[in-house]
Amino acid sequence: MNLLDLFFPKQCSGCSKLGAYLCADCTREILQGELICAYCRRPSNGGLTHPSCRKRFGLDGLWSLGLYQPPLSRVIQKLKYRFIKSASQELTSLMLRYWAEFSPLLLEEIGKDRGEEWLVTVVPLHWKRQNWRGFNQSSLMAKEFADKLGLPFVEVLVREKETAQQARLDRKQRQSNVFNVFAVLEPAKIESKKIILFDDVWTTGATMRECTYQLKKAKAHLVWGVTIAR
Numbered sequence: 001m002n003l004l005d006l007f008f009p010k011q012c013s014g015c016s017k018l019g020a021y022l023c024a025d026c027t028r029e030i031l032q033g034e035l036i037c038a039y040c041r042r043p044s045n046g047g048l049t050h051p052s053c054r055k056r057f058g059l060d061g062l063w064s065l066g067l068y069q070p071p072l073s074r075v076i077q078k079l080k081y082r083f084i085k086s087a088s089q090e091l092t093s094l095m096l097r098y099w100a101e102f103s104p105l106l107l108e109e110i111g112k113d114r115g116e117e118w119l120v121t122v123v124p125l126h127w128k129r130q131n132w133r134g135f136n137q138s139s140l141m142a143k144e145f146a147d148k149l150g151l152p153f154v155e156v157l158v159r160e161k162e163t164a165q166q167a168r169l170d171r172k173q174r175q176s177n178v179f180n181v182f183a184v185l186e187p188a189k190i191e192s193k194k195i196i197l198f199d200d201v202w203t204t205g206a207t208m209r210e211c212t213y214q215l216k217k218a219k220a221h222l223v224w225g226v227t228i229a230r
């Protein structure tokens, strides 16, 4: 047992029961929803972007653990304000378990390549916001996710401009708010690579699409979006 667990006992985000951040009953409550195409939002097999929706600098697919509603939304909120390593471990393990069980398409691809050419990266926070909170929970989780997959984790994207918080904007404003704010720091690290782009929540997808655009401009071979919720 972790010493900290004595002071902060693990409590389920769904039902407040002690023992885990998401108990077995509440885990079953997670609504997975259908996997969708990152462009037309219609259902798609495994989350693959429909051939007719594909864009040259666009996402190749999107996978999310479940819909953004309790109990999943509560765990994500919790992690945003206080990063709890064991809660994050629970969540990344759950993601991989569900991924392997219900939509193994991409995992099989990675397996076929024996992980070579693959890497995990993350949507960056602006450094000011990161300083204020002291951490980027998505980045810490993406690293864990990469470790569990046995893939390298490389932080290559940076946010060059400070932007308004997406949560306060409507769909149209969100798109223009993130336009041209990301850059790839070391393009050589991602050239010809297959990339898993990690973020906590997919809302309109504007941020992830913009990050993908930059990654592909920097010659990434393929980009899949992976989020905890959408």
Ligand SMILES: [Zn+2]
Pocket (backbone or CB within 6 Å): 012, 013, 014, 015, 016, 017, 022, 023, 024, 025, 026, 027
């Ligand atoms: Zn529970």
Ligand SMILES: [Zn+2]
Pocket (backbone or CB within 6 Å): 037, 038, 039, 040, 041, 042, 049, 050, 052, 053
């Ligand atoms: Zn589509």
